[in-house]
Amino acid sequence: MSTHTITTQKVNFKVFRFNADVDYLPYYENYDMEVTSEEVVLDILNRIKWDHDGSFSYRRSCRHGICGACSIKVNGKATLACKQSMSSMTELFGNELTIEPLSIKRAIKDMIIDKGDFWEKHDAVKPYLISDVEEHPEHEHLVTPEEAEELNEADLCIQCGSCHYACPVVEINEDFFGPAAFAKAYRFEADVRDDAHTERLQVLHEEKQGLWDCVKCFECQEACPKDVNPIDKITKLHNMLFKEGVATSNVATRHAVGFKHSIAKNGVLDEGGLVLYSEGPSIVKHIPVAAKMFMKGKIVPPWGITKSDNLDEIKKLVESSSTAKF
Amino acid sequence: MAKLKYALFTGCTAKQSTPEQMMSTMAIADKLDIELVELTEASCCGASHLQDYDDFLSLVLNARNIAYAEKHGLTMVTICNTCQLNTAMTKHRLDENADLKARVNEKLAEVGLEYKGTSKITHFLYAIIDDFGLDKLKEMVVTPLSQFNIAPFYGCHNIRPSELQNETHDTPENPYNPNSLDDLIIACGGLNVDYEEKNKCCGFHAELQAPKTAAVLTGKAIAGAMDGNADWMVTPCPLCHLKLDTQTHHASEAIGRDVSLPVLHMQQMVGLALGCSKEELGLKHHLVKVDFV
Numbered sequence: 001m002s003t004h005t006i007t008t009q010k011v012n013f014k015v016f017r018f019n020a021d022v023d024y025l026p027y028y029e030n031y032d033m034e035v036t037s038e039e040v041v042l043d044i045l046n047r048i049k050w051d052h053d054g055s056f057s058y059r060r061s062c063r064h065g066i067c068g069a070c071s072i073k074v075n076g077k078a079t080l081a082c083k084q085s086m087s088s089m090t091e092l093f094g095n096e097l098t099i100e101p102l103s104i105k106r107a108i109k110d111m112i113i114d115k116g117d118f119w120e121k122h123d124a125v126k127p128y129l130i131s132d133v134e135e136h137p138e139h140e141h142l143v144t145p146e147e148a149e150e151l152n153e154a155d156l157c158i159q160c161g162s163c164h165y166a167c168p169v170v171e172i173n174e175d176f177f178g179p180a181a182f183a184k185a186y187r188f189e190a191d192v193r194d195d196a197h198t199e200r201l202q203v204l205h206e207e208k209q210g211l212w213d214c215v216k217c218f219e220c221q222e223a224c225p226k227d228v229n230p231i232d233k234i235t236k237l238h239n240m241l242f243k244e245g246v247a248t249s250n251v252a253t254r255h256a257v258g259f260k261h262s263i264a265k266n267g268v269l270d271e272g273g274l275v276l277y278s279e280g281p282s283i284v285k286h287i288p289v290a291a292k293m294f295m296k297g298k299i300v301p302p303w304g305i306t307k308s309d310n311l312d313e314i315k316k317l318v319e320s321s322s323t324a325k326f
Numbered sequence: 327m328a329k330l331k332y333a334l335f336t337g338c339t340a341k342q343s344t345p346e347q348m349m350s351t352m353a354i355a356d357k358l359d360i361e362l363v364e365l366t367e368a369s370c371c372g373a374s375h376l377q378d379y380d381d382f383l384s385l386v387l388n389a390r391n392i393a394y395a396e397k398h399g400l401t402m403v404t405i406c407n408t409c410q411l412n413t414a415m416t417k418h419r420l421d422e423n424a425d426l427k428a429r430v431n432e433k434l435a436e437v438g439l440e441y442k443g444t445s446k447i448t449h450f451l452y453a454i455i456d457d458f459g460l461d462k463l464k465e466m467v468v469t470p471l472s473q474f475n476i477a478p479f480y481g482c483h484n485i486r487p488s489e490l491q492n493e494t495h496d497t498p499e500n501p502y503n504p505n506s507l508d509d510l511i512i513a514c515g516g517l518n519v520d521y522e523e524k525n526k527c528c529g530f531h532a533e534l535q536a537p538k539t540a541a542v543l544t545g546k547a548i549a550g551a552m553d554g555n556a557d558w559m560v561t562p563c564p565l566c567h568l569k570l571d572t573q574t575h576h577a578s579e580a581i582g583r584d585v586s587l588p589v590l591h592m593q594q595m596v597g598l599a600l601g602c603s604k605e606e607l608g609l610k611h612h613l614v615k616v617d618f619v
Contacts, residue, residue, distance in 0.1 A: 076502050076503075092502070093503065168543060172538075172539045172543070176539075212532075212536070213532060213535060214532065215529055215531050215540065216374050216483075217486065217527035218483070218487050222487055222501055235381065238378035238379070239381055242379055242380075256379040259370065259372055259373065259375050263369050263370050263387065267370070268338045269338040269370040269373070271338065271342045271343055279534065288575075289575070293343065293613065297611050298345065298611055299343065305341075308368060310437075313390070318383065318387075322380055323380055324379050
């Protein structure tokens with residue numbers, strides 16, 4: 001006999017309401033409910049619609065964490081509504097919960113958003129296998145378990161948009177592909193059957209929309225309900241750009257490579273030297289701030305840097321452990 | 327309580343662009359009677375950029391840094407969020423993956439070192455909270471910061487990815503509503519400002535590659551604190567500090583509004599509460615003048 005007991009608690013929900021057809025501004029409606037420990041967030045959305053207001057709108061379909069339709073935000077946390085238990089939400093945030101769509105500025109009706117930008121970027125990375133397959137092959141293209149491992153769970157993505165709308169760069173730079181599209185690109189780049197490697201990577205290397213604009217905030221990893229870990233895929237794609245020779249010399253690639261040179265030289269970073277290496281002649285634009293920093297004793301000249309002790313060890317390791325070339 | 331002793335991984339900025347951070351770290355360690363053994367052999371952690379070029383090299387270098395803390399038999403304390411993330415992530419990956427650990431140790435053996443996985447790695451903020459204790463800190467406050475509204479700015483690499491971060495300290499942190507720095511402010515007698523951007527990104531890591539994006543993020547962070555009526559901001563991360571303190575001009579331009587607030591390192595805030603002098607805390611090294619002391 002199971003000893004599991006079902007508990008209930010009172011929760012106040014502040015729910016985002018907006019109908020783009022009639023409302024000038026969005027507003028929040030309050031609902032107080034008894035919530036049981038067995039419910040998931042989607043149950044709450046259903047109860048709001050069924051018990052309180054039939055016009056309340058949201059997307060839902062599979063109810064099993066596969067279709068990716070029901071992702072919303074609870075207290076700012078991206079949440080796949082059909083998968084997230086209410087008890088985990090109250091444990092994290094207490095009994096006052098704010099329910100919002102993934103992106104307020106893209107809201108159409110209540111939880112429903114216009115995901116057009118997400119799909120546009122998804123499509124831009126050629127999210128499909130590009131392979132020269134004979135029309136009548138003699139046998140299937142076998143993939144070993146080790147090769148399948150290389151996908152690193154990028155194939156688990158359900159396109160729910162949680163990471164995309166959690167990404168602060170997507171919010172600011174509308175050209176930026178975003179973490180979901182990058183993870184999808186990686187899913188095919190890492191597939192041994194795919195032949196598009198450099199063609200797809202070149203698109204990802206583009207400045208402004210590409211990989212190098214990632215701010216490394218880890219919001220995407222935190223947001224993903226399927227543990228795809230998009231930022232890990234972004235790092236792996238960066239590595240591929242160098243490995244496949246797609247990386248060209250720009251401020252971003254030189255910045256990554258510059259760390260190696262600086263470490264090989266001093267162990268610690270030469271901050272000024274790194275900026276100079278990364279920017280090249282464009283360093284002039286940093287002079288006004290650098291001058292102010294110098295006046296405040298915040299800039300150490302190359303000859304004043306305290307190098308790491310046992311520097312010979314570091315030099316030796318940089319020599320023997322390097323796996324990338326540029 | 328036995329005297330607290332840690333291996334200190336200073337990171338690079340504390341020795342170069344944020345000298346005040348080093349000064350205030352040592353000043354409060356002295357006041358709190360915490361012994362910090364500086365890992366002078368440590369190299370740069372790669373600052374989340376080296377691994378974009380050479381992931382394996384980044385692992386080897388970080389494992390070497392940790393190996394030195396292990397040699398002392400001490401917990402490694404970091405004073406930079408990005409050092410914390412890179413080092414803790416290296417530890418996590420090596421502890422989880424015996425094959426990777428063996429490959430890294432093969433390299434470290436060339437210089438007579440070994441990564442064992444015996445040292446804990448934690449940020450100084452959490453060392454103070456978990457090991458020293460905020461109640462004890464509160465008792466030691468001589469100059470309560472009660473006249474200040476202080477906006478905590480957490481910095482991404484101390485709170486995300488939360489699963490990894492929460493392995494490194496005892497007090498769990500909710501990345502969507504973190505409270506450690508708020509608690510520290512309260513322990514110092516200050517009033518903590520709640521604002522939307524407190525757990526958001528400052529943009530530092532894309533400053534060179536995507537200056538516009540980075541400047542907007544910086545601007546929004548300072549503006550959020552200003553709108554929350556903050557007198558100043560406080561952060562445990564020297565990189566966030568650099569961004570928020572030195573880039574106000576670009577940030578203001580990017581969001582079309584003049585934004586600027588003094589930004590203190592958490593060590594400086596604690597130091598003020600403990601009665602350290604402004605000289606000891608290096609307050610003259612800020613671009614946005616710290617004019618309230």
